[in-house]
Amino acid sequence: MESEARLPSEALLSSEALLSVRDLRIAFDGVEAVRGLSFDVRPCEVLAVVGESGAGKSLTARALLGMLPRDAATSGTISPDLSAARGRRISLVPQDALSALSPVHPVGDQLAAAVRSVARVSRAEARSRAVAALDRVGIPDAARRARAYPHEYSGGMRQRAVIAMATVNEPDVVVADEPTTALDEEHRDLVLRLLAERREATGAALVLVTHDMDAVRGYADRVLVMYAGRLSELGPTDEVLDRPRAPYTAGLLASLPHNATPGRRLPALRGTPPAPGTLPPRCAFAPRCPIAADPCHTAEPEPRQAAGRLVACHRWEELPHPAADLFLQERRPA
Numbered sequence: 001m002e003s004e005a006r007l008p009s010e011a012l013l014s015s016e017a018l019l020s021v022r023d024l025r026i027a028f029d030g031v032e033a034v035r036g037l038s039f040d041v042r043p044c045e046v047l048a049v050v051g052e053s054g055a056g057k058s059l060t061a062r063a064l065l066g067m068l069p070r071d072a073a074t075s076g077t078i079s080p081d082l083s084a085a086r087g088r089r090i091s092l093v094p095q096d097a098l099s100a101l102s103p104v105h106p107v108g109d110q111l112a113a114a115v116r117s118v119a120r121v122s123r124a125e126a127r128s129r130a131v132a133a134l135d136r137v138g139i140p141d142a143a144r145r146a147r148a149y150p151h152e153y154s155g156g157m158r159q160r161a162v163i164a165m166a167t168v169n170e171p172d173v174v175v176a177d178e179p180t181t182a183l184d185e186e187h188r189d190l191v192l193r194l195l196a197e198r199r200e201a202t203g204a205a206l207v208l209v210t211h212d213m214d215a216v217r218g219y220a221d222r223v224l225v226m227y228a229g230r231l232s233e234l235g236p237t238d239e240v241l242d243r244p245r246a247p248y249t250a251g252l253l254a255s256l257p258h259n260a261t262p263g264r265r266l267p268a269l270r271g272t273p274p275a276p277g278t279l280p281p282r283c284a285f286a287p288r289c290p291i292a293a294d295p296c297h298t299a300e301p302e303p304r305q306a307a308g309r310l311v312a313c314h315r316w317e318e319l320p321h322p323a324a325d326l327f328l329q330e331r332r333p334a
């Protein structure tokens with residue numbers, strides 16, 4: 001039997017945290033979409049946030065930035081609150097590069113304005129930092145290109161410019177919200193490489209919200225797996241991906257196309273996540289879980305320290321390894 005210790009939420013606090021999120025709840029019209037989430041962002045790490053659509057990943061990312069919709073009701077703590085220092089200590093790389101850039105100002109002017117919004121420097125100095133930032137993300141002839149408008153940039157150059165914008169002030173935390181979802185493979189790799197490179201050069205932590213498990217494997221130090229607004233599993237990337245302990249993580253990984261064995265039926269996560277507001281007091285994953293048993297149907301599991309990570313599952317010790325076949329069997333008619 002592997003060791004397990006139930007921890008009170010305060011014990012999840014880590015002295016090395018750059019950002020601590022505790023019991024974060026985000027609700028719309030009284031319905032909670034994020035339901036008591038606690039995690040840390042550590043200095044200089046890449047923390048991936050994964051989970052199916054609707055898990056609450058983007059809301060969580062936006063909460064870090066203080067960019068939630070006006071009608072969102074929140075509770076819990078995010079400390080320190082960096083939202084007032086947005087652009088200086090925390091910045092966003094959004095999914096859509098065009099939305100991050102104003103169409104009516106030259107790119108260099110936008111970067112220079114971003115510099116001057118946080119630093120008392122001359123226009124000339126801001127301009128020179130803007131050009132240097134464009135140069136660092138590989139925009140050729142940056143001084144000339146700084147005078148061009150976003151629509152004069154190619155798609156790849158716009159992506160680069162957005163990363164330059166997010167990192168020009170060397171923030172402590174960069175939040176990238178599905179930065180590659182809308183991109184083809186070439187641009188996807190470019191964005192991930194550049195983000196990783198700029199993050200490393202500036203010593204920033206990167207919170208990477210993504211559906212792309214290859215990106216998680218390639219770039220993330222730790223991964224936070226979310227399900228129905230809660231933490232399902234959080235731990236070092238290789239350990240979580242190589243040996244998931246939460247059945248939800250196992251199902252998510254088993255259903256990736258490249259995990260298919262030729263000639264065998266593809267494992268799949270049957271069903272869909274519950275809609276917010278429809279959650280009875282049980283494990284939200286229980287109806288889809290191949291190893292759910294008694295406790296899962298009566299009490300929602302809290303995150304526990306287990307096998308070198310946090311796992312929110314009553315039955316994590318019962319999960320076989322590898323677990324993909326569980327999800328194959330689940331598809332057979334009863």
Ligand SMILES: Nc1ncnc2c1ncn2[C@@H]1O[C@H](COP(=O)(O)OP(=O)(O)OP(=O)(O)O)[C@@H](O)[C@H]1O
Pocket residue numbers: 028033051052053054055056057058059060069276
């Ligand atoms: N502005 C809003 N008003 C009402 N409900 C919202 C709003 N934004 C999000 N939600 C609810 O919160 C849930 C979580 O949203 P969120 O965008 O964080 O999911 P996600 O995990 O990022 O999904 P995806 O991968 O599709 O982006 C949604 O399913 C939705 O029910």
